[in-house]
Amino acid sequence: MSSLHGPGPWPPHAMDLPDEPPRQDDGKVHMPSVVMDGVRTHHFRFTPDLDTVREVVELLRERAPYERLHDRLAEARALELCDELVRELARRELSRRQVYEAGRWLAEYGTRREAVKIGIVLVGASGDERDRELLLLLGTLEEFTLYAVVALLRTQPPRERERAVFELARRVTGWGRIHAVERLEGSDDPEVKAWLLREGFRNRVMDEYLAPLAATTGDLYSALLDPEPDDALVDGAGGILAALVRGEGGPTTGISAYGEAVPALARYADLVTTREATLQRLDHLLTVRRDLRRPPEHWAPGDVAALRRRYADVLAQPRWAELALAGVADPEGADFSRAQRCASALGLPILPQVVARLRADACDVFAWQGLTRLAEPEVLAALAEELLPLDDLANGPGDRVIGEHHEMALEIVVKALESHPGVGLPLIRAALRNRRVPVRRGAVRALRAWLGPQAWPESPEDAVAWVRAAHAVEPDGQLREDMQALLIEHKQR
Known part of the structure; x- marks a missing residue:
């Protein structure tokens, strides 16, 4: 793989392992083992x-x-064996050479991922610095990064351990990067610290996992005090601060736990004021501004007020609104979604642009979400009826939870119609017959909301007939009970 794609990161398709089980179309959430290991740890x-x-x-x-x-x-599950296995091997005093040879064989010739993981564990327990290249090669596959990182820390000389982990961290981008970067916490290596602030916190899972470590280990605020920080540092700082804001109450610590948050936020605003306007920087500014409405309780009121004024002044510059509007002008633009998010946060009128986007790509779920806030319900329903393949969406029912983009769009639109009786009946009918449980549930909730103080929509017996037909074939027990309750409520009116 390295001969084809270099040292890494490798493209996603190169991460596929030969023992990957075939994906079942059974409606269940597919959780790859690399994700399971990350979530469980x-x-x-x-x-x-x-x-x-x-x-x-x-x-x-x-x-x-x-x-x-x-x-x-x-x-077996390697995660449930690795630590205790190393301890048990030490207690039994097995030959180091014996353990090493078994580990190398499993790591080099294993054809099943859990066996290869334990092979890496055994190499880590019994190998030495000569195993560096093997561990780096295997660790470039995200499935094995966690185990390779630990093995590198155990096998490499003290002065080389951090550099080996650093090299591996740069080769991966998902859970592997999270596992590797977490082992760089507290580093005083200037190269590591600089990389953490500019790139190392970014990952394909959630930047929130690594932003706190990058801010502290990388000495974010001190780096921002440089009289002429490079653009990569400014953008990295914005990404870290935005991730800390989003991470409040999330998977790790958020902005409230970062001791230098207030001066870092102020310094970032100062730097962005005189820099080129980009959508990324605008997105970061808006994310921070949103959080300043609910600042951490221990921040001084005067500091909060000063930050609010500072960010309001920066965002009042006309160039930001012009940038957002330029971003939504091209309905097929790669940055349309980010521009839409920024324009919405700025309160800009972008209904025509969002409609144009959906005409260009009816699978854009984020655009459908935006349309529910921008358009009148009749306009929303009419566009959905025009653009969504309703006959194809009446493709169930089933037990499926995760669905395709068209189905997710239908769910979003139906939910938005709950408070608008009689609007979008064709959408309700298709939703009742969709394969996804959440879509069918949304249709039942909309009809129940319509039943409240309002009369049912025109042609009520048609709608009743749709619910009866759906109830007769509904596989989800709770949803079947909800349908039955809806029919009883209608009968009692």
């Missing part, structure tokens, strides 16, 4: 699989054929 406790640990140690002690060891590990 960050948000859940898990119980070590001690029985399997002991079984694996016995196989190693008996010098069982590597194929047998591989097949047993393929059935």
Whole structure:
């Protein structure tokens, strides 16, 4: 893979492993194992699989054929074995060479991901600096980064450990980057600190995971005091501060836990004032301004008031509104969604532009969401009836939870029609027959809302018939009960 794509990051398709199970079209949420490992290490406790640990140690002690060891590990969850396995190996005092040879074989020749992960763990427990390149190569696959990072820290000489992790962190962009960068916390290496502020906090999961570490380890505020900071630092600072704002109450600490937040926010506003206007910078400014409406309680009122005035003054510059409007002028532009978000936050009238966007791309869910706030309900319903393939959307029912963009758009529009009785009946009918549970549920909620103090829409018996037909084939128990309750309420009117 490295011969095709270089040291990394590799393109997403290059991350596919040969043991990836076929994706089932069963409506269940697909959670790749790399995501499961990331979520479990960050948000859940898990119980070590001690029985399997002991079984694996016995196989190693008996010098069982590597194929047998591989097949047993393929059935396990490496995350539930790794730490306890290393401790058990130390207690049993197995030959270091014996453990190493098994680990190298699993890591180099394994064909199942969980077995390869444990191979990396065994190399980490028994190898040395000569394993660096193997661990970096395997770690470039996001599936194995967590295990490779830990193995690098265990096998490399003290002065080389951080540099090895730093190299691996730059090769990955998803959960792998999160795992690697977290091991760089507290670094005093100027190159590492500079990279964290400009690029290292960015990842394909959520920048919120790494923004607090980047701000503190990278000494964000001190870096911003440079009389002439480069554009990459300014944009990185905006991304970190925006992520800290969004992260308040999220997966890690937010802006309230960053001790130098107030002066850093003030300095960022000063820097952006005289820099080129870009959508990215506008997006960051607007994100911070939104948070200043609900500042952390321990911030001094005078500081909050000063920040509010400062950001209001910066955003009052006409160039920002001009930039946002230019961004939504091209309905097929790559930055349309960001420009739409910025224009909406600035209160700019962009209904024609959003309609043009949807005519160019009816799958743009964010544009549909914007339209629900901009258009009259009749206009919204008429455009949805025109642009959404309603016959194709009446494709269920089923147990599917995750859906395609057209289905998500239908769900958004139907929800927006709850307070507008009789508007968008064709949409309601299609939603009742859609394969996704949330879409069908949205249709039932809309009809129930219409039933309240209002009369049902024109041709009420048609709508009743639609609900009866949907109820007869509804596979979701709770939704079937909701449909039955709706029919009873209508009968009692």
